[in-house]
Amino acid sequence: MPQDPRYNPLFQPLKIGPVTTKNRFFQVPHCTGMGHLRPRMLADMREVKAEGGWGVVCTEYNSIHPSSDDLKHVSASLWNDSDVRAHRLMTDKIHAYGALAGAELWYGGSRSANLMTREVALDLDSMPNVVGHPFQTRAMDKSDIKTFRRWHRNAAIRARDAGFDLVYVYATHGYLLANFLDPRRNTRGDEYGGSMENRTRLVRELIEETKDAVGDKCAVAVRFAADEQIGKDGVPITGERRDMFEMLAPLPDLWDINIADYIVEMGVSRFTKEAALEPYMDFVKSVTDKPVVTVGRFTSPDAMVSQIKRGVTDLIGVARPSIADPFLPAKIEGGDVDSIRECIGCNICYSGDSLGVPIRCTQNPTMGEEWRKGWHPEKIAAKGSEASVLVVGAGPAGLEATRALGKRGYKVMLAEATQTLGGRIPREAALPGMSEYNRVLAYREQQIRQMPNVDVYLDSPLSAKDVHEVGADHVVLATGASWRSERYDGNRYVSVASEGTTPTILTADDIMDGKIPDGPTIVYDEDGYYLGGVIAEKIRANGGAVTYVTPADAVSQWAENTSERWKIRTHMMRLGIGIELSKSLQSFDGTVATLACEYSGDQTTLAAASVVMVTYRKTNDDLYHDLVAGADGDASTLPFTLTRIGDCEAPAIIAAAVYAGHKYARELDAPIDPDDPLRHDRLDVGETPEGTYLNGIAPADASAEYLRILKDYYEEEIEGEAYFNALADRQPEHHQKLKMRLLAQVEAYTAAAVAPLLAQYNITPRDTASLHASGKVMASKEPENWEDLLAKMRTLFPGYVEDFQNLEALAPPQDLPLLKVFTAHEVAAVAFLDAEEKEATDSDAPLWHYLSTGTA
Helix, strand or coil: CCCCHHHHHHHCCEEEEEECCCCCCCCCCCHHHHHHHHCCHHHHHHHHHHHHCCCCCEEEEEEEECCCCCCCCEEECCCHHHHHHHHHHHHHHHHHHCEEEEEECCCCCCHHHHHHHHHHEEECCCCCCCCCCCCCCCCCHHHEEEHHHHHHHHHHHHHHHHCCCCCEEEEECHEEEEEECCCCCCCCCCCCCCCCHHHHHHHHHHHHHHHHHHHHCCCCEEEEEECCCCCCCCCCCCCCHHHHHHHHHCCCCCEEEEECCCCCCCCCCCCCCCCCCCCCCCHHCCCCCCCCCECCCCCHHHHHHHHHHHCCCCCCEEEEEHHHCCCCCHHHHHHCCCCCCCCCCHHHHHHHHHHCCCCCCCCCCCCCCCCCEEEEEEECCCCCCCCCEEEEECCHHHHHHHHHHHCCCCCEEEEECCCCCCHHHHHHHCCCHHHHEEEEEEEHHHHHHHHCCEEEEECCCCCCCHHHHHCEEEEEEECCCECCCCCCCCEEEECCCCCCCEEEEEHHHHCCCCCCCCCCCCEEECCCCCCCHHHHHHHHHHHCCCCEECCCCCCCHHHHHHHHHHHHHHHHHHHHHHCCCEEEEEEECCCCCECCCCCCCCCCEEEEEEEEEECCECCCCCCHHHHHHHHHCCCHHHHCEEEEEEEHHHCCCCHHHHHHHHHHHHCCCCCCCCCCCCCCCCHHHHHHHHHHHHHHCHHHHHHHHHHHHHHHHHHHHHHHHHHHHHHHHHHHHHHHHHHHHHHHHHHHHHHHHHHHHHHCCCCCCCHHHHHHHHHHHHHHHCCCHHHHHHHHHHHHHHHHHHHHHHHHCCCCCCHHHHHHHHHHHHHHHHHHHHHHCCCCCCCHHHHHHHHCCCCC
């Protein structure tokens, strides 16, 4: 479909200092839980965003020195040349799609305890660690400031050398530079403290030194808060920020504007809606002529255009919506706005950083799985057979399984027992502030309705007999779970009803069914996420007195990971909801609840007419057990495969259910080794000089002929990378350039895969520069015409497959796993050429498969 002309402003190029972004879509720096620990996962995740049309793709925060270490929160790093190479892997992938790459240089100061590196953190004074670790910083003297400036400059040079196009000076979010700017914190008596001119001195120096370091290769951006301190949501307390901004305004090439209250900037949809930062931006564009970017969890292209047309911002800054849909820009450009997976503002993505694990997303189950599982948000393998699939249950797991199976081309029947789709989604979305969760349902329903191979049956509860009569080849049960009325005492689920009584004890499901209790009510929360607080608010909105009780030390304790716990408690207090922490509910007789302190065991009582339990859930798996019982306990004897997914298998968050549905669809006909289900992005010590012996391979096993050919073939891969890149530069069509660059990536991947063998045998190949030069010369002799070039490749490449197979025949058995990667890359290249000859629209699929799996 053609692009809607209303959205043309979003696709106007914009010059940012010495570089130009192709459009106004700017993925701002955001955490991933990958960083320096998982560079290949990170590179492939950012690459998918570039493929999806983002004009600028930034990293997460990059530590400039080991004395700025944030683990367990995983940052990127620019400490040494190893980091340069790790980032280059990513920036090359970003550039392949015409996007700019940005790096945010970061020094944590009093927010970094350096628990991993054990280096002493520096800040403007001897300050306590503001995130609660029992450490303090060293007060920086002028010598320390000089050293810090050197670290920052060196990191900027490394960023330049790693291929970044934008380099950030990070002066906000409570880190070191923000402290220097702060009039309340910076009470230094030297030229770096006191007056506003002095307090901005270090930032000014860093901007100038960074620009000098990167030259005309990179733009320099500054991340800066538009308000001075936290106030009421949407009501800025600007303080001296406008004057400070005006002083600094001409210096960088780009301003990235945020605010003092990160809980609003990163706010969950329950409390913070789209474009929430607009009130804070009112002066920004009036005092600078430099490009400006800001965020606002933008998902609506109309809202984006409005921001640009009204002069609020020049670039649409986005983090979470780019995670929910990496192809958001491409879908707007392609006129396919209805297929955007809109961010629901749940902040499950943020929980990855909080917990130190790779990023995930409720809406986009492929997020974080691009490298280790080879998943792509818009591409999925075609069906592997003509089998039919029955999906029972249309909650988040069942809907996603149906959508993904339907996209693969399977004949799918979705049976839902009730009259509505969505399972738990619309029920929870009807609670106060939760409406955006309905986007999980809306996206999948919209996609499924367009699939002629998918039939949806509402109001269709199924028995085991019914399932057999459907006659499907595969049956997947996504029948969900129901909230329990019991609590868990550490060993088992137990009732809280006092012996001999029948008090009013309700569950979260009862409240969502409309059963609102009368009189004083206790909401007892052992779940620890958002639902307990939302249920309490729902009851309170009906006028009842509510007390929230939890055995945890905090309200909605797990919601700390999604950056909403503080907001939830504040909101409950404003609503007049009572709060009892660290107390477990022992019993309830209908008028009095007995609570026990989690620490002392001392008991207290609380008057109440009703108790609502938000504890745990029971799987709705009766149908599964009926089917297995009908097969004498052996599901493998059924005439169909039988699988449970989502809450029916193991109750969890909505994101886990969506992931389970997607995983089932991906793996239906692609058997996964249950003992080794995914790749690990980690250093293999067997590939290091000190660990080579651990491979258990002796050089004496290899013949001289084998080693000579191995060296030659490795060198040809290095030449091949430059050869295909040079061919890409010559191609007139963008799609042709991309395909040649993809072949270059295949060559680079292959060389990296077999490099450990050269190290193992102490083989020294020719230097990379001369091999690249040789590859470029070879490319200059190739046909100019695209079809002639591919025709020549089709005559040559099949013979190369045979050459690699002959090398396998010469190899010691222990070398074969890596050599098969050698052979597979040529098989994939031949498959690509065959698909090109047939004019297949997905001709590059064999190459992507190889890069994702190392196999053909």
